[in-house]
């Protein structure tokens with residue numbers, strides 16, 4: 124793709140190079156920073172580097188052109204695969220999608236919409252969106268994400284999503300498939316619906332749903348034919364009309380199945396694991412010289428995917444979680460010495476627990492995987508609970524499922540994808556709380572609520588519904604534009620295409636030094652439990 128990085132702005136006044144606090148830029152860890160040491164807290168490295176490894180070259184921040192080199196590497200990493208990389212002679216055709224048309228495309232428009240110089244609403248292939256929008260003037264600015272010790276402003280552009288004027292598939296030749304993998308998430312049906320409706324706008328007739336995640340690629344599982352009529356009202360319910368699953372056949376078997384079924388566009392809705400699979404499928408298709416577009420749509424209530432503002436389903440999960448917290452509050456508040464404990468999802472990230480606690484304003488203690496805590500001892504959770512009971516007579520605890528796993532007995536059990544099955548921290552807190560209050564001779568009425576599956580099985584709320592609509596549409600536009608190995612995301616409120624490889628390097632987590640976590644702590648009023 125053409126390079127469009129704008130000329131760098133004039134250099135900022137360079138602050139002194141004393142060691143500074145520094146937050147790693149998402150996606151940067153893989154660059155392998157050299158010469159920096161970590162502080163006692165894993166999440167707050169102290170910057171002391173004057174060089175950085177970028178791709179195969181060493182960047183020296185003392186050199187005048189380090190920024191251009193960094194940007195060049197960034198552009199290479201965020202370049203998105205295109206069918207013409209493999210098939211340079213492939214010629215595009217005018218798009219059959221236009222903002223002037225609101226109905227499924229008719230036969231006379233199958234050769235494209237007339238381009239009479241008027242606005243058809245197309246995105247240019249060279250349009251870009253800024254990945255980072257804050258110019259930190261000093262490394263000590265709150266939340267500063269620095270590349271070099273001076274925290275110099277470096278523009279990082281990613282590809283803008285949307286319909287293109289030229290497309291690389293004839294609609295009548297498209298044989299599309301949609302698959303939903305991993306756990307459930309509010310909005311899956313909304314995305315499926317939008318993909319199908321957008322396909323109709325292009326004039327595509329052959330759209331199949333692959334049932335039960337990647338397992339649906341096994342020979343004996345029949346696919347589901349999708350059309351506007353089938354998907355019209357599916358967003359009114361939660362779940363996925365295709366079903367979801369973890370585990371399934373190997374990448375080789377999936378691609379064999381795609382070849383047998385003649386699938387040339389594949390839409391994969393799922394989380395980090397699913398996207399790792401999607402990337403491997405894309406690579407395998409390229410290895411076999413298949414003219415296939417593989418497009419991901421990130422799905423997770425946990426909001427643990429890098430680089431995007433949020434994933435669909437997260438807002439709904441937070442809203443629903445608040446209901447559970449409110450019930451716990453009412454139970455606790457209405458009982459004599461009542462303690463309500465609510466466990467929410469979040470295997471490795473505490474975003475749902477943090478946001479639900481903040482939004483409800485009813486939580487006294489919020490526990491997340493990113494922040495270690497003790498239950499026992501003078502600074503532990505239990506002694507704070509006793510203080511709360513003595514001072515305000517009731518308390519609410521909100522705990523993410525991945526929190527405090529070090530306090531539980533290790534289990535060797537794994538799910539179908541090999542994810543470790545976590546110990547139940549909610550039950551553990553409930554039991555330890557009961558025991559503790561008995562031992563100290565203070566009556567306490569402990570009520571435990573585990574709403575996990577109720578939260579993710581609901582239909583998407585309005586804001587997620589709209590997010591799903593735009594993501595689903597842009598997934599189809601990306602495939603028609605000839606891109607593959609991409610995923611769709613919202614970035615600084617604009618929609619973009621990321622190369623899948625860049626969003627799955629590790630799960631996104633709550634930064635314990637962030638202002639948002641601090642806001643949560645000021646809302647709960649909890650101390651550190653260490």
Ligand SMILES: Nc1ncnc2c1ncn2[C@@H]1O[C@H](COP(=O)(O)OP(=O)(O)OP(=O)(O)O)[C@@H](O)[C@H]1O
Nearest residue numbers: 305306369370371393394395396397399400423540
């Ligand atoms: N590294 C990988 N390579 C190929 N396929 C993978 C990989 N990791 C996971 N998968 C496939 O993706 C499927 C879904 O993965 P996983 O169970 O981790 O859910 P997920 O997409 O992360 O969603 P959730 O957010 O619900 O956990 C797995 O069943 C497996 O078939």
Ligand SMILES: O=P(O)(O)OC[C@H]1O[C@](O)(CO)[C@@H](O)[C@@H]1O
Nearest residue numbers: 306307423424425468469470538
């Ligand atoms: O019970 P299941 O279906 O494996 O899903 C549980 C997982 O789903 C997630 O919410 C991700 O979707 C994780 O936080 C959680 O561990």
Ligand SMILES: [Mg+2]
Nearest residue numbers: 305394395396
């Ligand atoms: Mg996962």
